[in-house]
Amino acid sequence: MIPLPTPQQLRYLTALAEFQHFGRAAEACAVTQSTLSAGLLALERQIDARILDRDSGKRVMFTPLGRELVERAQEALTALAAVVETADASRAPMSGKLRLGVIPTVSPFLLPRLMPALRRTFPALRLYLREDTTRNLVEDLGNGRLDLALLALPCACAGTDTLKVARDPFCAALPAGHPLARQDVVTTSSLAAETLLLLEDGHCLRDQALTACGMERDDGRGGEFAATSLHTLVQMVAGGLGCTILPEIAVRAGITDGTGIVLRRIAGEGAYRTLGFAWRPGAARASEFRALAPVLAATMEG
Numbered sequence: 001m002i003p004l005p006t007p008q009q010l011r012y013l014t015a016l017a018e019f020q021h022f023g024r025a026a027e028a029c030a031v032t033q034s035t036l037s038a039g040l041l042a043l044e045r046q047i048d049a050r051i052l053d054r055d056s057g058k059r060v061m062f063t064p065l066g067r068e069l070v071e072r073a074q075e076a077l078t079a080l081a082a083v084v085e086t087a088d089a090s091r092a093p094m095s096g097k098l099r100l101g102v103i104p105t106v107s108p109f110l111l112p113r114l115m116p117a118l119r120r121t122f123p124a125l126r127l128y129l130r131e132d133t134t135r136n137l138v139e140d141l142g143n144g145r146l147d148l149a150l151l152a153l154p155c156a157c158a159g160t161d162t163l164k165v166a167r168d169p170f171c172a173a174l175p176a177g178h179p180l181a182r183q184d185v186v187t188t189s190s191l192a193a194e195t196l197l198l199l200e201d202g203h204c205l206r207d208q209a210l211t212a213c214g215m216e217r218d219d220g221r222g223g224e225f226a227a228t229s230l231h232t233l234v235q236m237v238a239g240g241l242g243c244t245i246l247p248e249i250a251v252r253a254g255i256t257d258g259t260g261i262v263l264r265r266i267a268g269e270g271a272y273r274t275l276g277f278a279w280r281p282g283a284a285r286a287s288e289f290r291a292l293a294p295v296l297a298a299t300m301e302g
Contacts, residue, residue: 007080009043010073012036013051014143017070020060078144078280085284094288095124101137101149102129105205105230106275109253110150114299121295134204141280148289150296152247153274155204160278161286165293166300169248169272170212172264173233173256175240181262188213188268195242197233200226208273209245212266230255237261247273249300275300 015025026036051066140146238259
């Protein structure tokens with residue numbers, strides 16, 4: 001019988017795939033480079049197959065089998081971690097470390113209110129936060145680097161379990177003196193006819209804003225400017241360069257304060273996004289993740 005790889009060997013493999021550098025992978029695993037290299041060589045001997053293409057020079061290059069094994073190793077490490085998580089959850093629910101990912105169009109506006117509420121409700125829970133795009137957070141859920149993600153739904157998060165928690169309405173943000181500012185409510189069709197400033201591709205809010213206005217993602221009508229943050233969009237609108245769509249949580253957090261921007265409600269049934277949680281299917285702590293939903297909902301309403 002072929003000896004099974006050790007968890008440490010699997011960590012060496014996934015770290016090398018992540019960092020694409022022997023030295024940085026070894027540092028991440030808290031071992032020397034020679035120890036990591038020897039561990040991977042031993043793994044190749046155990047399975048009697050090449051994982052790395054050593055004819056590629058100094059570049060880290062995996063064989064086709066090696067790339068497949070990296071995925072299998074990530075799945076195996078996630079499953080091993082779930083064993084420990086299950087035991088921990090049974091002993092002391094809502095306690096210990098929880099790695100939470102949050103998208104940039106939510107984190108600066110909601111976390112300052114959500115974090116204190118979570119600490120009050122679950123004082124034994126230790127939260128570790130990471131801000132990133134939906135795509136990267138979903139990837140980190142899959143490979144076990146995150147336990148839970150706070151996302152805007154709908155999103156490209158196939159392969160996760162999701163829980164919708166609360167609606168976040170959209171507001172039209174208009175330059176002072178804009179003709180639409182004379183209206184109490186702005187229609188999506190009138191917004192679609194304007195120069196609409198949006199976040200760059202990769203932010204789910206971009207697609208959600210286009211959908212709210214009945215515009216296709218790739219129809220070229222999203223404007224020539226793409227911002228990396230909502231704060232940048234606000235400054236561009238304040239400068240009279242166009243209009244944008246802002247989530248209500250950002251407005252309530254004061255993102256437009258002092259800018260002279262005019263805010264108007266958007267008419268229509270689809271002028272909102274939904275905030276919710278996503279996690280790996282079969283996660284041992286799924287019931288705990290669901291227990292966080294009322295705190296998020298109450299924070300959104302407060």
